Amino acid sequence: MNILSLLETDFVEICLAIIHGNLDKISVRFRHQASVCKYVVPEGYPRKTSAVGTPIDAHEVERLPDFGTKLRMYFGAVNQKDDSLCLTDSRSLALVGIADTMREAEQIAETGAGLVKGKVFHRHDIGTSALIQKRIDHMERIRGGRLQRRTA
Numbered sequence: 001m002n003i004l005s006l007l008e009t010d011f012v013e014i015c016l017a018i019i020h021g022n023l024d025k026i027s028v029r030f031r032h033q034a035s036v037c038k039y040v041v042p043e044g045y046p047r048k049t050s051a052v053g054t055p056i057d058a059h060e061v062e063r064l065p066d067f068g069t070k071l072r073m074y075f076g077a078v079n080q081k082d083d084s085l086c087l088t089d090s091r092s093l094a095l096v097g098i099a100d101t102m103r104e105a106e107q108i109a110e111t112g113a114g115l116v117k118g119k120v121f122h123r124h125d126i127g128t129s130a131l132i133q134k135r136i137d138h139m140e141r142i143r144g145g146r147l148q149r150r151t152a
Contacts, residue, residue: 002035005072005096033098036105036127038113040093040120048089055084056118058093071112072096102127
């Protein structure tokens, strides 16, 4: 979802090129921006949870001024019951922040995820500089110190 949110080329055009075996003949373009995806999940995820079947409300997310441009929301593991969305036992919503820097994209995604109401939670550390550096350090240890951090 992160990468597709930055895709400028028509996705159907890409799929058709794959089907016809000529992907190398088209120019696939992406916006030069950063994106961060935060998942809203039921309380207790990934274990079974009593939150399954309870309603969630994401209307406040849709009211944000940057909704649809800098913030996108994708529905995942939810069921519709009457006029409500209800949790299942997996990732319910994905909030993707899009901006010029990772820090800004993370803040946008965090704001959106924080507005979802219900028996839900999300990881606040996803996309933060501290977690990214932790992952880079881990990969450096694995690969023998050949990775370097790119500044955001």
